Amino acid sequence: MADEEEEVERDGSGSSGGTNSGSGGDGAGWLRPMDAEQLRECGHRMVDFVADYYKSIETFPVLSQVQPGYLKELLPDTAPSKPDTLEALFDDIREKIVPGVTHWQSPNYFAYYPSNSSTAGFLGEMLSAAFNIVGFSWITSPAATELEVIVLDWFAKMLRLPSQFLSTALGGGVIQGTASESVLVVLLAARDRTLRKHGKTSLEKLVVYASDQTHSALQKACQIAGIFPENVRLVKADFDKNYAVAPLAISDAIATDLSSGLIPFFICATVGTTSSSAVDPLPELGQIAKANNMWLHIDAAYAGSACICPEYRHYLNGVEEADSFNMNAHKWFLTNFDCSLLWVKDRSYLIQSLSTNPEFLKNKASQENSVFDFKDWQIPLGRRFRSLKLWMVLRLYGVDNLQSHIRKHIELAKHFEQLVISDSRFEVVTPRTFSLVCFRLVPLASDQDNGRKLNYDLMDAANSSGKIFISHTILSGKFVLRFAVGAPLTEEQHINAAWKILQDLATKQLLGSP
Amino acid sequence: MADEEEEVERDGSGSSGGTNSGSGGDGAGWLRPMDAEQLRECGHRMVDFVADYYKSIETFPVLSQVQPGYLKELLPDTAPSKPDTLEALFDDIREKIVPGVTHWQSPNYFAYYPSNSSTAGFLGEMLSAAFNIVGFSWITSPAATELEVIVLDWFAKMLRLPSQFLSTALGGGVIQGTASESVLVVLLAARDRTLRKHGKTSLEKLVVYASDQTHSALQKACQIAGIFPENVRLVKADFDKNYAVAPLAISDAIATDLSSGLIPFFICATVGTTSSSAVDPLPELGQIAKANNMWLHIDAAYAGSACICPEYRHYLNGVEEADSFNMNAHKWFLTNFDCSLLWVKDRSYLIQSLSTNPEFLKNKASQENSVFDFKDWQIPLGRRFRSLKLWMVLRLYGVDNLQSHIRKHIELAKHFEQLVISDSRFEVVTPRTFSLVCFRLVPLASDQDNGRKLNYDLMDAANSSGKIFISHTILSGKFVLRFAVGAPLTEEQHINAAWKILQDLATKQLLGSP
Known part of the structure; x- marks a missing residue:
């Protein structure tokens, strides 16, 4: 497609002819806004891009590590007059956009509450965007x-x-x-x-x-x-x-x-x-x-x-x-x-x-x-036609499997809760009900006032590592860490790895405290 | 994929193991909610489905002709317990959903105002759904x-x-x-x-x-x-x-x-x-x-x-x-x-x-x-991450082409306006400014009160034909027809065909009036 870049329709004078509705990648110009064959070709490339993204999702820092204003440095100040190629766009997505993405679908995402994507849901979004009603x-x-x-x-x-x-x-x-x-x-x-x-x-x-x-x-x-x-x-x-x-x-x-x-x-x-x-x-x-x-x-x-x-x-x-x-x-x-x-x-x-x-x-x-x-x-x-994706999730997974999806995450959260309980330096702050565990590093007896700093620093160190992303809240004045299980790709190995990171950081943290 | 239907994970008891995250279409069970290779396979099939839809979009009635409640007759009363195949889902989309879709992207869609889809916009929606932040x-x-x-x-x-x-x-x-x-x-x-x-x-x-x-x-x-x-x-x-x-x-x-x-x-x-x-x-x-x-x-x-x-x-x-x-x-x-x-x-x-x-x-x-x-x-x-699609539209088309897109539709609307003016049975109700033409069939001198019925019936007949979709408004008490050009696939041939339909119906209409 790169060589088509220079062949765009230059006739901006108001032609009402049919030159923009060609039948595919025949070099007839890029602007065929909804040509079926161009959509097919580009759509397949995007599917591969997305599948590759999911394949490599664990290689990215789960919480984006960019600094405020990073993207302004990387993009021009005005919209382009001439069209760019899809290849150039993919390069920019890889190099400029992805580093600024916080990967909600990463198996190491435990912040806030989950926001599930799935193959069925993704297909539903595609179809809904296609009808575009x-x-x-x-x-x-x-x-x-x-x-x-x-x-x-x-x-x-x-x-x-x-x-x-x-x-x-x-x-x-x-x-x-x-x-x-x-x-x-x-x-x-x-x-x-x-x-x-x-x-x-x-x-x-x-x-x-x-x-x-x-x-x-x-x-x-x-x-x-x-x-x-x-x-x-x-x-x-x-x-x-x-x-x-x-x-x-x-x-x-x-x-x-x-x-x-x-x-x-x-x-x-x-x-x-x-x-x-x-x-x-x-x-x-x-x-x-x-x-x-x-x-x-x-x-x-x-x-x-x-x-x-x-x-x-x-x-x-x-x-x-x-x-x-x-x-x-x-x-x-x-x-x-x-x-x-x-x-x-x-x-x-x-x-x-x-x-x-x-x-x-x-x-x-x-x-x-x-x-x-x-x-x-x-x-x-x-x-939007949002019922499509929900219908497709129900049809393609079925209620039994959806129940398993929930149960699995609750089991994983129970497992994490047990890990926390087994380490006396930590405490579970309020009993787990679903797939969220509220916990914290217990401040030393000699330093009770330090609970906030201790746990904020632990969270900050964990999130800055790019290896996991957790969030926090305040309960009864205590700064509390939230570990919410629920990303579709999360498995027991991710829970164990996350816990190891938190334990190691806690060791450093407590040693570092006076 | 059909033969995988019976092989879904039956273990709903809360296993936290990794059996759901297999590496592709290996029959390990349908429920791998975000498996990269399954996403790839299914995504490619959906891209083809969508491209085929656009290829055949003119074969569907542009305004859906179903009756209220049609879908309830076709779908079960409860969600399925067991998963269905993607093939079965595509069949249902073709047979049950598409007949109930009003095709906003059809080149024969002239109702309300347009709602543009495009390849770039569609790709942006895909990527946004993939990140799902x-x-x-x-x-x-x-x-x-x-x-x-x-x-x-x-x-x-x-x-x-x-x-x-x-x-x-x-x-x-x-x-x-x-x-x-x-x-x-x-x-x-x-x-x-x-x-x-x-x-x-x-x-x-x-x-x-x-x-x-x-x-x-x-x-x-x-x-x-x-x-x-x-x-x-x-x-x-x-x-x-x-x-x-x-x-x-x-x-x-x-x-x-x-x-x-x-x-x-x-x-x-x-x-x-x-x-x-x-x-x-x-x-x-x-x-x-x-x-x-x-x-x-x-x-x-x-x-x-x-x-x-x-x-x-x-x-x-x-x-x-x-x-x-x-x-x-x-x-x-x-x-x-x-x-x-x-x-x-x-x-x-x-x-x-x-x-x-x-x-x-x-x-x-x-x-x-x-x-x-x-x-x-x-x-x-x-x-949602909506800026992606807008960025992709600007990048992949460029401002010059986007201006052409607008100018082309305005030219097509001018063309339609001229057609209306050239037929003395019709009138343009208020001068066209952009790509919308407000017009109506002029009631006979002997039957001035009949303007509403005459034009309502003309619109109803046109829309019921499934060949075009137009809408209406009321201006200074007059029932007025709205012809809005702007669907991405609309070309001069569609304007001419639409006008022919309206003219033919008008002939019948006026002959049918006393």
Whole structure:
């Protein structure tokens, strides 16, 4: 293709002829924006590039080691006037882009929570990009809407969600981009339901409740929705309950607010908090929400995946009283980012808050109300055909294997937990529930104040080595290391190697401390 | 692969062994979620599937002809326990999914506005799906943030945006999912800027201004942000100015609101409205915004692409006074959906409205403020590596060819406009500006009231034929047909064929009318 570089169409004067739609690599010019044979040739080359990337993924530092501003030094200041070759692009990707990539799919990635790619998910993304539809309404590609409805009903059954969450009842599931968008859309639905009752000038009285372990997405959603910052109650989670929230703390806060004339309207519960995988007591929070006519949202973004296994399903007990439930298939379910699954018990609340119906989008199917138009269930108008990848993951792996995928990672996390326990210099900070282990290096008795520095330095040294990537949080004032298992390529050997790195660094660290 | 179906790993009991990470199609079981050789094999098959799809795209009805609920009849009620083969999946895609796809990439697609795919864009989506990073902060993949900054600076220079919009000044560009999200985030930034000045209980006094031709995304953004519905002024656009808004109508509305004690804070101007590609008078609206200390946002989602050509750049004159500017690379710029480009003049307003900084995301680079963390410029936390595809489009096509791409479609639209003009049974309803032609079949003198039915039936017949897909709008009470040129494969022959279909149907239609 390199020798085609100089043969691009120079006629920029507005020709409407067909010279750009040639039939392949015949030197007729590069700009054939969607020529099937050119797509085939280039697509095969990209597949090989990607397969080679995965083959060599362990050779890269898992956390990118570049310095801020590195790429500006390597790329020109303006867009090129003339086309470049695919070969030149691949060279730049290898030399300039890959060094700046943090390899989320590396088997040595243990930071945050996982973001699973898989062959099935990747194929789904390819097909979705190929159709490149903008599926705001049913008519724009009926398969996109209908497959999403079907696959989310499948998933609701896998999770044994109450039947009200199915599309055949008054509820239904929808794919959002992220858990942030999921909590935002239900917060808006709940806000507007409450304002319709109390009047729209009541916004300043609306109060939201959650644990202080709730993901920051809730707080951001409140900012967006105009909830007053002082009306967001982030109740201190219960140390004795492994950082789950105490229902009494929530109900006390509600009682206080009611007596002040405020309007409690929304509770966000979490199954698998970001810091430590804590599970809030759903049945009790459900009772509180019901008694106060409040919306209960359950954020199971990470741990929801585990609940497809019968032995973990009990963590969802109490979901019966929830108004909405969210889990991210893009975290730990082999479905490429983004794919956040949201179910609601009564879809009409979403639609009342988020629908628009301009003339230019009207069509028979929508006007007859015989179809779902998912534009009315989400923030944006346009949406990608994301159900394809989820469908392909379910079809190509099957539920049994997906359960194995989850169980394997939980076993690996148990194994890591045992390794930590077996070394008295470390401690497990809060009991492991799923595939996350929260641990730390215990400061010497003579130097208790040094826990933060000790563990920060350990993390920094581990991450700077490029060999593993872990992250941190703070629990009860302690700086805690997070080791989250869940990358698709992670095997026992990677766990053992990671532990060896941490042990060796700890030895240096403790020797280095006075 | 079919014969591997029965050989899946049956051990669901929690083995942490390495049996799933075999090295290819050796029958060791299907579930090797990210095995490089399996990815290679399956990826090549998908590339061929996609290339064959594009090769045969004209054989499918461009608008899907399925009935609501069609897919439920074809798929099972629950997810499969056991994995299926890729071959079975391809069969299902061909037989069950493709019939439900509306082919946005068909050369006979003229509805709404285009949504361009291209080989370069497709390759970018593949690579982005392969890395599968979640780029909320710089550290999560420095290349993702830095390439986005660089490419949006390139693009700003291509559009000759004022230098304040560059990342090197106080502004900068960011990729949002859609124009809906772009207008929402700047509305929130403007809302909060105003509330900081006037007090947060002033929300009920905030007023937004735009033309009634503005995209419905603005109204939805107002709903989300809590702007009172009665404070959204959609001023009637000026028929005499081809549906651009009259600045006087906006300034009059502002004066009235000011005298009522309300707080005008936001103007949304459009370059290329959805109904008819109207261009609002930016310089005058800029003066009004400045005089009243209001935020001016420019929505050039569709027509922004044309402004990379010097001869169309004048449509952006006045952008100097704007606070934010948006165009969608995923519409008419060969970049796969989603890729909405937003620039702001002062990024601090976005960040003040949208930032969160939880402990678990803290890291050295972010704490030192030496990098951009795009999570603070958008609604969601997570984000895909979308700059890759835009970079690849710019690199593989080059600016000169991209200008040709635009010019070619505008020429084709001019050609269609001439065809309409040459047939006295039709009229062009408002002069063409870019690649959209608004036209209609003129009702007979004896039957003026029949314009809606006549044109609706013409559109319905054309779309039901499966041969072309056009859409409609209403302008000054008239039902108007929209013919938007812009699909990457569209050539003059497709325009001529589409016109022939419309003419033939019109003949039948008019003969059929009493």
